[in-house]
Amino acid sequence: MNILREYKVPLQRYMAMMDLQERNEKLFYKLLIDNVEELLPVVYTPTVGEACQKYGSIFRRPQGLFISLKEKGKILEVLKNWPEKSIQVIVVTDGERILGLGDLGCQGMGIPVGKLSLYTALGGVRPSACLPITIDVGTNNKELLEDEFYIGLRQNRATGQEYAEFLEEFMSAVKQNYGEKVLIQFEDFANHNAFELLVKYRKTHLVFNDDIQGTASVVLAGLISALKLVGGTLKDHTFLFLGAGEAGTGIAELIALEISKKTNAPLEETRKKIWLVDSKGLIVSSRKESVQHFKKPWAHEHEPVKELLGAVKAIKPTVLIGTSGVGGTFTKEVIEAMASINKKPLILALSNPTSQSECTAEEAYRWTQGRAIFASGSPFDPVDYNGKVFVPGQANNAYIFPGFGLGLIMSGAIRVHDDLLLAASEALAAQVTEEDYAKGLIYPPFTNIRKISAHIAAKVAEKAYELGLASRLPHPKDLVKYAESCMYTPVYHSYR
Secondary structure, three states: OHHHHHOOOHHHHHHHHHHHHHHOHHHHHHHHHHOHHHHHHHHOOOHHHHHHHOOOOOOOOOOOEEEEHHHOOOHHHHHHOOOOOOOOEEEEEOOOOOOOOOOOHHHHHHHHHHHHHHHHHHHOOOHHHEEEEEEEOOOOOHHHHOOOOOOOOOOOOOOHHHHHHHHHHHHHHHHHHHOOOOEEEEOOOOHHHHHHHHHHHOOOOOEEEHHHHHHHHHHHHHHHHHHHHHOOOHHHOOEEEEOOOHHHHHHHHHHHHHHHHHHOOOHHHHHHHEEEEEOOEEOEHHHOOOOOHHHHHHOEOOOOOOOHHHHHHHHOOOEEEEOOOOOOOOOHHHHHHHHHHOOOOEEEEOOOOHHHOOOOHHHHHHHOOOOOEEEEOOOOOOEEEOOEEEOOEEOOHHHOHHHHHHHHHHHOOOOOOHHHHHHHHHHHHOOOOHHHHHOOOOOOOHHHHHHHHHHHHHHHHHHHHHOOOOOOOOOOOOHHHHHHHHOOOOOOOOOO
16 A cells, blocks of 8 residues: 555556556455555546546556457357356447546546445455456547557447447357356447447346446435435425436436336326426427437426526526536536525536536535535545534445345345346445435445445345245345355465
8 A cells, every 4th residue: 555655646556456467466455455445446436437547558457358249159159268267247348438438449448447346345256256348349539540559440439330240249149158147248339329238238147237237326326415404305305407318317217217117106196296307408399209219208398497506596496416427517606596595405426437427516615605415526625614524425336236146146036137237226325324314415425335245236136035036045044244254355374
């Protein structure tokens, strides 16, 4: 740790950690587990974003499996080249929408590698059971295509039927090689593909999209836990989103589902408390014909509103959620409007990395005179306002997906059902203590993340058994203890 702290540039710390992972995997995980709050921003967002942008120039060794369009018809063979045979989790990207940074092509490999190191460190999945994959179908990023160090195919992205067939071959090959129970996590695909892939494969494979479902689950957990601070139940609140892509619509749908489950009201009804603003303004029924299919359920009756400030004044939301991928969009006027409508406005600026966050923690507290309950996607330092220290929460998917994945693996689940996501959210919200609330936190500190993951895994597994999706029999008696016993711990074995 001392050597790592000598590096002042985050990217150098990232490179030092990647070298360590290559050289001594156990030590890498030991460091990551024992210093999770300090090292998480190094191996994952925000630093991993910069690493992906410069991946070609800092490239040492391929840490995962690259499958390119040139291997069409031979994907099964390529999978068989990976030295480890018993794989439990695959994280796969095609690099088209890396965080809020756009198309980084093949250099998106940093994301599956980073995600899987968190599956191991935070969720206890064995490193040898994790497989990072990047599907290289080209890139539309001109700068990369002209970059001498770009490591991928130098061509524009394959789309349409060619893309669909390639993905179909990949999904079949994975199932053929690793069986029904391998978890395939889609990561950082572009909107149109992300939704289609999830809908297409959720009935035949064990698939999970972290950008749609993981984000939704972690945000729902934050909202459930924030009710302790703002009062009422979810159905008493009105939600306004800036950004109607994968994250925005995924979170909105899960909130509507949770309210529906709790109140027995139909989904069509519970959706009406949730409004979305995209680049063209508030999504309203007069726009229904022109919006993408995944936005249609959110087109409610209302006159058109062009920009966010007008929408805040018209809708009077109690909760403002940013998933736009555009920094600085929660302006002073927007946040002051939220503060004038609500005693304790709940503001979630979720876009990553930090540079894309809709507002900073300091702005949220300052513009609401310290009344805001704030959480963000990337970490912010504590804020001192009028002599009081506010600790901003981080709505980080790393709270959910490692425990969620462990729960699926240990129960031998064969499909992901939305009720499993709700179970994960409720389990995470239950881990927030009175001390955390006193600091204004709506998420528990990351220091206890392995304990939190074990509880989430237990609840997810319990739900999987209840829904008849689990194949591991007999059902373990104490699921939390069982989860803990399944977790990988980095220790050196004694051979004497």
